Amino acid sequence: MKKTIITICLAVLIGMLAITAILTFAIKCKNNGNSSEEETGGELPPTTEWTRQEISYTETTEKINNPDQGFYRPIYVKMTADGATWNKNIITQSTQLYHLRTDISAFSTNGGGADGELTEEALKGLNGVLAALKANGKNAVVRFAYDAGYGGKKDAEPSLSLIQRHIEQVCVVLNNYESTVTAIEAGLVGPWGEMHSSAIANKDTFNAIIDRFLNMTDDIPVLVRTPKMIYDYLGVNVNTAQDVEITKDDLTYRLGLFNDGYLGSGNDLGTYSNRELDVEFLCGQTDHLPYGGEVVIPNSTFHDIDKCLPEMFKLHLSYLNIEWNGQVIEKWKNSTYTKECGNESLYYGKTAFNYIENRMGYRFVVTDSEFYNSDNLNIKLKVENRGFGNMNKSKHAKLLFVRDGEVAAEKSVADFIGQGELNYSIEIDLTEGEYEVYLCIYGEELEENINYAVQFANENIWNADLKANKIGKVKI
Numbered sequence: 211m212k213k214t215i216i217t218i219c220l221a222v223l224i225g226m227l228a229i230t231a232i233l234t235f236a237i238k239c240k241n242n243g244n245s246s247e248e249e250t251g252g253e254l255p256p257t258t259e260w261t262r263q264e265i266s267y268t269e270t271t272e273k274i275n276n277p278d279q280g281f282y283r284p285i286y287v288k289m290t291a292d293g294a295t296w297n298k299n300i301i302t303q304s305t306q307l308y309h310l311r312t313d314i315s316a317f318s319t320n321g322g323g324a325d326g327e328l329t330e331e332a333l334k335g336l337n338g339v340l341a342a343l344k345a346n347g348k349n350a351v352v353r354f355a356y357d358a359g360y361g362g363k364k365d366a367e368p369s370l371s372l373i374q375r376h377i378e379q380v381c382v383v384l385n386n387y388e389s390t391v392t393a394i395e396a397g398l399v400g401p402w403g404e405m406h407s408s409a410i411a412n413k414d415t416f417n418a419i420i421d422r423f424l425n426m427t428d429d430i431p432v433l434v435r436t437p438k439m440i441y442d443y444l445g446v447n448v449n450t451a452q453d454v455e456i457t458k459d460d461l462t463y464r465l466g467l468f469n470d471g472y473l474g475s476g477n478d479l480g481t482y483s484n485r486e487l488d489v490e491f492l493c494g495q496t497d498h499l500p501y502g503g504e505v506v507i508p509n510s511t512f513h514d515i516d517k518c519l520p521e522m523f524k525l526h527l528s529y530l531n532i533e534w535n536g537q538v539i540e541k542w543k544n545s546t547y548t549k550e551c552g553n554e555s556l557y558y559g560k561t562a563f564n565y566i567e568n569r570m571g572y573r574f575v576v577t578d579s580e581f582y583n584s585d586n587l588n589i590k591l592k593v594e595n596r597g598f599g600n601m602n603k604s605k606h607a608k609l610l611f612v613r614d615g616e617v618a619a620e621k622s623v624a625d626f627i628g629q630g631e632l633n634y635s636i637e638i639d640l641t642e643g644e645y646e647v648y649l650c651i652y653g654e655e656l657e658e659n660i661n662y663a664v665q666f667a668n669e670n671i672w673n674a675d676l677k678a679n680k681i682g683k684v685k686i
């Protein structure tokens with residue numbers, strides 16, 4: 211009996227071992243036949259093979275002059291039959307963005323000149339201003355006005371037909387500078403070209419101006435003074451604007467707002483008819499268009515640092531006038547970013563001015579950089595935008611491989627459009643050694659020099675000579 215029991219137990223044990231062996235073999239066969247890319251080292255290298263790069267992932271609080279954003283300085287341009295005059299000394303290294311306040315009163319009888327088309331010399335003069343900005347890697351928001359010297363005169367405009375002809379003429383020049391021109395503020399009507407006060411400051415005039423600018427420019431944003439001007443052009447009102455679907459194929463995708471009554475009152479000095487509804491509509495446009503203007507009224511509480519930031523983020527603030535209003539700018543310089551303002555501890559104790567300056571527009575920080583070098587060099591980057599706004603123009607991009615301070619090779623990669631994750635897999639043909647790898651993001655090349663480069667906001671990764679951001683090292 212005992213032998214029988216032992217025999218049965220042994221048989222059961224042998225059977226269990228056999229089943230286990232079969233299952234183990236089956237699992238191995240399954241893994242060998244259908245394993246994931248991570249497991250086999252196929253198209254995606256094994257996770258364990260990726261190396262996190264030793265660069266700084268800390269955001270700097272230093273000012274960065276990136277294209278198309280920031281505190282601007284005005285440049286007054288006087289166009290006449292003989293050309294254009296302006297102060298070239300205003301262009302400095304410290305300022306990236308300028309506001310071209312272009313006086314074309316010489317071509318309007320009501321403005322003190324004589325009605326007529328812009329002359330060839332006048333247009334050459336405008337071209338010269340933009341060419342100088344481009345040569346220095348600077349950007350401009352451009353506005354035209356018939357108010358002589360931008361002195362505050364109304365009713366200085368010529369006929370609407372002549373205004374439209376002037377638009378056609380200047381757009382021929384502006385279209386050659388898409389990387390330089392951040393936006394066109396439609397202007398043309400009223401004191402300072404702010405689209406109010408003059409007798410012709412009405413819906414029909416503004417619709418005609420908007421239409422001509424949108425149709426005569428290729429890819430430049432066109433900004434008007436109030437949301438109502440946008441609604442009138444779209445044929446809606448403040449209550450129905452939310453129902454309008456604007457796609458990238460629509461001309462009005464490029465139609466936005468400049469706000470020269472910014473944070474001055476509950477309706478920004480007449481900018482808004484219903485702030486909540488207007489802002490809700492506008493944020494759909496300003497997520498891909500520049501938005502900015504002039505902050506006003508020193509005793510307004512709307513620009514208190516603990517109150518203004520949420521709307522700055524929502525409306526994607528990208529530019530402001532550093533010279534107006536000076537008292538508000540000083541208020542920000544003497545105010546402090548605290549816990550009551552937000553949870554960005556890096557800026558606790560910094561000035562409100564420092565915070566706003568660093569958040570206007572886009573501000574990209576690399577949060578992770580990993581390399582895997584096999585047959586190809588594989589790169590994974592994670593990038594976070596901490597700015598109020600977005601990068602509204604796509605940029606070219608290339609990888610630079612640097613050894614002993616010299617660029618040994620460069621590889622073009624996909625355009626950068628502000629995406630949060632970047633993945634590259636490239637063939638590299640380099641001699642043995644260690645190379646620093648840089649990512650260069652730029653608008654164009656001017657006489658083989660990089661122009662309108664984008665600097666990431668990490669500490670100690672920017673190479674000013676290369677105009678590129680260090681993202682790691684690779685050993686060949």
